[in-house]
Amino acid sequence: MQQRLINYVKAGYAGLFIVSTEEQRVEAEIAAVAKSTKFKLHAWSITEGITTVAETPEAIPDSQDPFAMLQAFDNLPERSILLCRDFHMILAERNPMTFRKLKDSLLLAKASNRVLVIVGCTLQLPPELEKEITVLEFLLPDRAQLNEVMRAVAKSAKVKICEDIADTLIDAACGLTTTEAENAFALSIVEAKEIIASIVAREKGNTIRKNGLLEIVDVKTSLDDIGGLENLKLDLNEKRHCFTKAAHDYGLPAPRGCLIVGQPGTGKSLTAQATASVFNIPLIRLEAGKLFGSLVGQSEGNWRAAFATAKAVSPCILWIDEVEGLFAGSKSSGETDSGVTNRVIKAILQDMQFNSEGIFYVFTANDIDGLPDPLIDRLDVWSVDLPTQTERESIWKIHIEKRGRKADKFKLPELAQKTDGFSGRQIEQVWLKAMNIAFNDKHREPTNSDIVKASSRFVATSTTMAEAIQKRRERLKNRATPASAPEKAKDMTRKLAK
Ligand SMILES: Nc1ncnc2c1ncn2[C@@H]1O[C@H](COP(=O)(O)OP(=O)(O)OP(=O)(O)O)[C@@H](O)[C@H]1O
Ligand SMILES: [Mg+2]
Incomplete structure (x- = not known):
């Protein structure tokens, strides 16, 4: 990442947009880029305006307003980088004045070696500015970086890491930002006095779910x-x-x-x-x-x-x-x-x-x-497709056993026949209904006849959705491989309503 940034700066790219939620890590990276390219680094925020990033920071007065900031950017010395915090939100406002000024400023900047770097957590680049601004993805920390974070957290808490499981601990944190990983490691130390993979993984699951789009599914299905x-x-x-x-x-x-x-x-x-x-x-x-x-x-x-x-x-x-x-x-x-x-x-x-x-x-x-x-x-x-006779028998077996009952106590072929046209989901529902019937009758065990009785209360998917199912079968006929193995003709029943 750092090398790519250096290349862009050296090549005279005037507008960069770095997509990341990790403001601090990005800023540290840009500071390193400025140092290595010998560019002067300045930073802007809507609260502080522009300040020089140096041991004794200098502020440019009255540069808080985005328009004023761009004007001040035009006057920065050659070989300057201006890092703009939260500017993606200003872009989202779609103010034509800001757009125009930004375009003009970037054109000027190109000629005098100035770079404007927008750091934003979401990519909000209006089409008007796509040609002027280059988007860079800031990757999540890799294993080596997470390892560093983990060691730093462990050291400050005076906790030892067992080297045999160090890799597993890093696996558990992969996918988190540095701050999120830091939090997960620290939480594990608070909860368990050591870094434990399952706690880090649990925290990762929560963090990723909180971010909204993804969910790490805790798989119990085989x-x-x-x-x-x-x-x-x-x-x-x-x-x-x-x-x-x-x-x-x-x-x-x-x-x-x-x-x-x-x-x-x-x-x-x-x-x-x-x-x-x-x-x-x-x-x-x-x-x-x-x-x-x-x-x-x-x-x-x-x-x-x-x-x-x-x-x-x-x-x-x-x-x-x-x-x-x-x-x-x-x-x-x-x-x-x-x-x-x-x-x-x-x-x-x-x-x-x-x-x-x-x-x-x-x-x-x-x-x-x-x-x-x-x-x-x-x-x-x-x-x-809807399950065949043989498939229904195995679905019945699976669901009966899942609820702790022995499948050989039931007549699976008969149950499969009674549920011709049912989906797997419906079979599960029939079984739960049968268990309910038996439970309401002095908590006795469910029987074959309870299931038959329960099944009569359902209308098969093949009936409720007959037309849609038929159409779907036609559409899929030559475009997909059947997931089910072919069966003997007599077992192929998956009846549709007449
Ligand atoms: N082939 C099967 N074997 C065992 N159980 C099944 C089968 N098909 C469905 N089920 C049961 O029905 C439930 C719902 O199935 P699933 O969520 O996989 O359906 P789906 O095909 O994804 O449906 P949808 O199109 O509505 O998303 C499962 O959790 C399971 O209990
Ligand atoms: Mg589904």
Whole structure:
């Protein structure tokens, strides 16, 4: 990062925008750049105006106002860097006076070796200024930097770090900013008198969730929790070593990911979660609809921030759930420009193409229509349908056992027949209803007939959604590989309403 900044400064770039929430770390980096390029560093904030960053700081009077700041910037000596704090918020106001003045000032600055550096936590660069200002992503701290932070926290608290687990502790902090990591390490010391990976990881989960877009899913699902979908499970199992060092050394490229599309309640999200235990890497969930913000540039900025976190946590699974939301979300936001969706999709595709090492993407969706071809093209596409007779039997078995009952006490083929046309989700609901019936009857154990009785109270998904299901089947026919293994013709029943 520092070297890139030095290059930009030396090459005479007049406007830079650094996207980061880590103000202090960025400022320290810019100070180092100024020192190495022998540029004079000044900093501006709306409260203090411009001051020279030096042992004895000098303030430029009356330079608090953004317009006045730009005027003062024009008069700074040659070879100066002006760091502007919170200026992204001023840009968001879209004041034409500020835009015009900024453009003029940058033109002047180019001729006299002055650089304006905006530091902002979100990328809010109006299209009018895209050509004038170069955006730089400030990456989250790498392992070496986190190691330094950890050692510093441990030292100041006089706590020893067990070298055998040092790597695991750093793993737990990857994806956090330096301040967040510092807090997580310190909290662990307060709670446990030492740095413990599970506490740091828990704090990381909380911090990432608080940031809004991502969630680290605590995975408890394995492939054994999924009934049917044998083709998909087999494929994932075959890839299970792909993120190991051995596979990497062997020269095996890591797979890019998969798209799981199909009928509701059939195990798409369940499978996405299970991938984490197959590969034994963390699972980060991104809700596609949340990417879209109401401010210009915010959507792309959201993606960049989310991707930077995923990258820092990698190797990991990045699960983009309900990917249709990418489209619906853009319509409901304040960004009426339809180009916004395209720009976000383009950013996602570019990152997938060029920068995805260590990330396995799992997209889940009900429909494939509307998803961009280049996305479909880059992924293994699986279609998931309502479960077949054999699949229903295994779903029944899984759910009965999940609630601590023995599956051989029930007639699974009969239960599967009675629930023809039901989704996996509905089967679970029928089972819970049957347990409820039995519980209300003197807390006795549920029986086959309770389940049959309970199932009659439900209308199968195949009936309620007959038309949508049929249409979806047609759309997916030649575009996706069936996740379910082929079955004997007699077992293929997944009846639709007449
Ligand atoms: N194949 C399956 N095996 C076991 N349980 C299943 C299966 N399919 C669905 N279920 C049950 O139904 C619940 C819902 O499934 P899941 O969330 O994976 O559905 P989905 O396909 O993602 O649905 P949606 O399209 O509504 O998002 C699961 O938590 C699980 O209990
Ligand atoms: Mg789902």
